[in-house]
Amino acid sequence: MVTTVTRDKHRGSKRSMLLTQTHELEAPRAIRLSDVDCPLHLRRSRRATRFSLKVSYTERMAILTLPYHVHIEEARIFLSRHKEWLKRQVDRLPKPIPFADGSVIPLRGQPHRVNFVGPVRHKGVIWIEPANGFSMAQPFAVPATPCNKYAATITAFTSDTRDLPRICVSGEGRHGSRRLADWLRNEAKADLVKRVEHHGATLGCVPKRISVRDQSTRWGSCSTSGTICFSWRLIFAPAFVLDYVAAHEVAHLREMNHSQRFWRLVRETMPDMQRARSWLKLNGAELHRFGAPI
Numbered sequence: 001m002v003t004t005v006t007r008d009k010h011r012g013s014k015r016s017m018l019l020t021q022t023h024e025l026e027a028p029r030a031i032r033l034s035d036v037d038c039p040l041h042l043r044r045s046r047r048a049t050r051f052s053l054k055v056s057y058t059e060r061m062a063i064l065t066l067p068y069h070v071h072i073e074e075a076r077i078f079l080s081r082h083k084e085w086l087k088r089q090v091d092r093l094p095k096p097i098p099f100a101d102g103s104v105i106p107l108r109g110q111p112h113r114v115n116f117v118g119p120v121r122h123k124g125v126i127w128i129e130p131a132n133g134f135s136m137a138q139p140f141a142v143p144a145t146p147c148n149k150y151a152a153t154i155t156a157f158t159s160d161t162r163d164l165p166r167i168c169v170s171g172e173g174r175h176g177s178r179r180l181a182d183w184l185r186n187e188a189k190a191d192l193v194k195r196v197e198h199h200g201a202t203l204g205c206v207p208k209r210i211s212v213r214d215q216s217t218r219w220g221s222c223s224t225s226g227t228i229c230f231s232w233r234l235i236f237a238p239a240f241v242l243d244y245v246a247a248h249e250v251a252h253l254r255e256m257n258h259s260q261r262f263w264r265l266v267r268e269t270m271p272d273m274q275r276a277r278s279w280l281k282l283n284g285a286e287l288h289r290f291g292a293p294i
């Protein structure tokens with residue numbers, strides 16, 4: 001997550017305490033500012049002593065943290081003072097790429113063109129049409145493009161997408177986006193289940209449950225009860241990256257920390273893990289662009 005923060009010392013707390021009414025403590029959770037192209041979330045914090053404004057790259061939102069008892073009017077003044085700064089940060093966010101007809105999205109790290117084909121059902125609800133010249137996504141294949149060129153590759157392909165393999169989505173166009181999101185989530189789950197089984201067999205452990213959901217801050221997590229959760233967005237990344245996240249969470253079933261022992265386990269089941277870690281560091285935030293609302 002790329003975050004930019006600005007701070008302003010909280011001033012006039014005595015005055016604000018006097019002005020504060022109980023109902024005014026209930027700040028709206030999300031508001032829209034005119035001229036600022038992303039939602040703004042307000043969070044009251046008992047520990048905060050200052051206002052803190054940041055823009056979350058992955059969640060595409062601005063977050064204003066304010067001290068618990070501060071008057072909402074002070075938040076408004078703070079925001080109007082920093083509106084230009086906020087606008088600049090939001091303008092710098094890369095544009096989201098929706099699940100729309102004609103969009104180019106990566107599938108297991110390979111660019112594919114989305115095609116809403118209407119009421120054609122001869123190959124199921126969603127299928128992939130190969131193209132000349134560019135390979136279709138294969139589970140767990142190492143992509144031909146160097147991993148650090150991933151972002152550039154996606155952008156380059158958007159200029160001429162006719163030769164890309166197509167993800168064909170059948171049915172009414174207005175349901176296409178939802179249908180594609182569901183399909184991608186299922187594909188992610190299928191890949192992750194396979195790789196968790198593989199790494200579990202190597203390390204001698206089995207999770208209680210595997211779930212795939214939309215987590216914005218983590219690619220995977222493992223609870224002490226043995227449940228492993230993953231972000232479905234890993235389906236956009238090259239297969240070796242999804243594979244690494246699976247290996248990482250499986251290793252947590254044996255070591256609930258990031259000690260040297262833990263990293264030894266990850267390396268044991270995935271010797272090439274460093275390449276995937278570097279890839280995520282460099283490109284991970286990019287994966288949040290796809291399917292984001294516009």
Ligand SMILES: [Zn+2]
Pocket residue numbers: 248252257258
């Ligand atoms: Zn971890």
